[in-house]
Every structure is written in C-alpha cells, then in structure tokens.
Amino acid sequence: MNTNRRTFLKTLIGGGVALSLPLPLLAKASGQSLTILHTNDVHSHLEPFPVNHPKFPNQGGFARRATLIQQLRQKHSNVLLLDAGDIFQGTPYFNFFGGKPELELMSKMKYDAATIGNHEFDNGMDHLARQLQYANFPFISTNYDFSQTVLKDKIIPWKIIEKGPFRVGLIGLGVNPGGLVSPANYEGMKWLDPVETGEKTARFLKEEKKCNLVIALSHMGYTSAPDRPESDKKTAALTASIDIIIGGHSHTFMPKPEIVKNKVGKPVIINQVGWAGVILGHMEIIPDKKEPLFLATQHLIK
Template identity: 35%
Template structure:
C-alpha cells in the first residue's frame, strides 16, 4: 500500500511538472499603429485606441497567464500617421514599443519614410529585435541592425520569428528603396523556416508579415499556399479587420493560422495556441 501511494504521488508530481513546463502560448499582436499614440479624437472611433489602453490590456493578459507565456509582436508600420511622427521623428513610437515590452518587431514601409539613416538611428534604441528576411541590407546603415529572424523562448517553447516586407519600390521614395534589394518572400520563408525547425529546434515558426492580407502580389494568403514549416502568420499593411483567425492549407496540406489586427491600435489582437 505504501509503495502504491508513493507511486501515485510521484506520478502526480510528474504530471504537475509536465503541465508547468508546457504552458499554452498567447500571442498578442498589433500592426499599422501609425503613430496613433492617443485615443482617436473624432469620427466613429472617437475615444478608442491609444497607447494607455493597449498597455493596460497587455498587462492584463500577462497577469492572467503569466508574462513568460505571452509573446508580444508588431507586424510593421508603427511609424507615420500623426504629428507624433512628423514633429518628433518617430522617437515616441520606439519608446512605447520598449515600454510595452515587445519581443519582436517587423518593419513596415512607413518606417523608411525619413530615410535609411534616420531609421537606423531609431532602431538603435529599440529593445526588441527588428526582423526582415526578404531584403538585403548589405552596405546600408541597417546592415547590422535588422535581422532576418529571431528566436524567443515563451511558454517553455522555442519560437522562431521571421520578418517580411513588400516590394518598397511602389510605396517608398525610389531613392531610398533602390538602396536595398528585394527578395521574393516565398523563397526566404522556406529557407529560414526549415532552418529554424530543423537546425534550431524551434517548436513554432511565426512570420511577421507586412505583405498585406490579400489583393496584392505576395500576400499572406498566397504565401501560405506555396510555403511549408510556417505555423502562424501575423499580418499587416492592408489594414484588414478580421473577426477571427483564418486557417489555410500550406503546400503540404497542413494548417497555417493567419491573423491581422486592423489599424491605428484600435484593438490588440490575441491568438491562443495550445501545445
């Protein structure tokens, strides 16, 4: 009887330890906040959004599930759109990303609006890793600042995060866009995703995509269909408002979750992942 009791206690302790090691993951995500630091002042969204509201929600979720189980990411275009950017040059936005404790940040096209050197100046103050895999920044001020991917440990898991940008020639001043080389997103995603899974032993691969949800070349929906080894795409650029996550099949017929979080910081997206 004593032996059986000890065995049951050992099994219970092991189960509790295993549960503690494999927590569910919560991904909090934003995109296209466009320097909207304050709540909206007019229109149908008056009173909504703003950094204070965002930070309060992020803190609430971290308290609910534990900070170690929350991945906070931004899918680009945190710059440009209000006087905070035009008057202060984007420093406020970097300060807010730091204060909220972002784990990884993708670049959007509007991050380049004031030029490469000015963007590099701001990124030097960013605590999160700025990621972009489908541009060659060799010989530019961004060369050592922007990484193709980063790896974050959350919920007891290794999470690989890849960044993507659209072709900037159509959306950024040509004198700026011509300094860097665009690479087709599907090629780099496959390359880095398999590397993160096979060589770096990542449990999850997340793409922070500023390609847009649909309607343009290399969109999130199109990307899913021609790639593999990606588990989640957190999108931006198109200001798409989704009521819920979307699930599409990749080239191997496996499910890939796609989320995107509208615009201006009017809401903070939440995706719960049960390992």
C-alpha cells in the same frame, strides 16, 4: 483601464487546429499555453481617437494598450508581444519626433519583436537607423537584404525566443517597396521573394534550430493587390514550414483568424487587426497530446 470598459469583439475557439508542433513539445508543454499578443499599422497613433471620430470614437491609444497588455501578462505565463510594421507615420507625433516616442513606448510595453513596414522608410534608411536606438526589441526582416546599407547590423533576418516550453522562431516578410517608397529612401536594399526566402528560413529554424513553432511577421497584405503578387494568403499556401502569419499593410480588420492549408496540407493561421492600434490581437496556442488547439480574441481598446 477599467476591465468593464474593455470590449471583446470576437472569440474563436479553434478545435483541433494542427499546428505542426512536434510530439516532444506536446508532452513537455502539457497544461501550458503560449499567448501571442499582436498589433500592426499603428501609424503613430499614440493617443486615442477623439470622441466624435466617425469610426473609432475614443478608441485606441498607447496608454490603454499598455494597461491591457499588463493585465494579460498577469493572467498568462508565456506571452509574446509582436508588431507587424508601419509603426511610423500618420499623426504629428511622427512629423515632430521622427518615431522616437513610438519606439520608446513600445520598449516600455516590452515588445518582443517587430518587422519593417513600408512607412518605416518614409524619412530614409539613415533616419530609421538613428531611430532604432530607442527600440529595446529587435526588428526582423527576412526578405529585405540590408547587407549593403546602414541598417546592416541593426535589423536581423530571424530570431528565436523561448517562452516556457515553447521555442518560437520569428521571421519578417515585407512588401516590395517599388512604387510604395521613394527609391532614394531604400537605395542599396534588395527585396527578395518572400515565399522562397520565408520558406528557406522557416525550414532552417525548424530543422536546424529545433523551433517548435515559426511565426511570420508579415507586412505584405492579407490578399494580393492587382499590381502585387505577394500576400499572406499566397505565402501560407505556397510554404510548408510557417505555422502562423501575423499580418499588416492592408489594414484588414479580421473578425477572426483564417486557416489556410499550406502546400503539404497543414493549416496556417493568418490574423490581422486593422490599423491605428484600436485592437490588440490575442491568440492562445494550447498544445494537447492528441492535437493542438488555439483560442483567438480581438480586444477592442476603449
């Protein structure tokens, strides 16, 4: 992809955004930043939209995303590439191949982690378990209890990834599948409260595992639906140990990340980049001895 064909939708410079990073990290990470690249709700859109598409003409596609990611990796040292679920379902690629090409291509892009979206259950848990062999990256789900299912040893509740001086804890928070997924497709899986489970795990990652930063990959939606109390904004407001929420499910095109104060008054960054892979989210966490900063850019893939 030619650089001059790439459009940067929005750039936000967040001055003085305190991210609850402990002082030892700030000193150790002086002069370095953590680059977070993220997607959500790609829905099997392996190819760009057609040139006559009314909303996204000639936008998106895995090949263009891979090229952009490669370019950003060449510019930045400490890069995390994450996905917030609903990788499956939406084009004939999924109908014919069941998710294999999506996971193989994401593996080639070197995704670091993803969480489970409700559409990952569309063909049942046995099918999902078979498809996960094509993913060379972990799937994380903290509030889906798979202990009594075929996914018991295939999906993990948390993950720690170290990038340079950054020790990052990852958790995954999923929407209640009731009313969204056929009960037979998730039989035996238990949905746990995302606020309680998310906070307990995030606190464990910070206090016991000494993570500098906790990121929640969320597939709950930006705000609560009338029939569903869970959401990114609610989770941010009612927890104390999550620093960043990378969201999905509601297909929200956020022009810039939102800052929500958590229950102890500290800011939580929430971001989401719509759907179909037409945008790659990009945040730079920049520690400073006084207070961390972050930069956020949404890359339109065109």
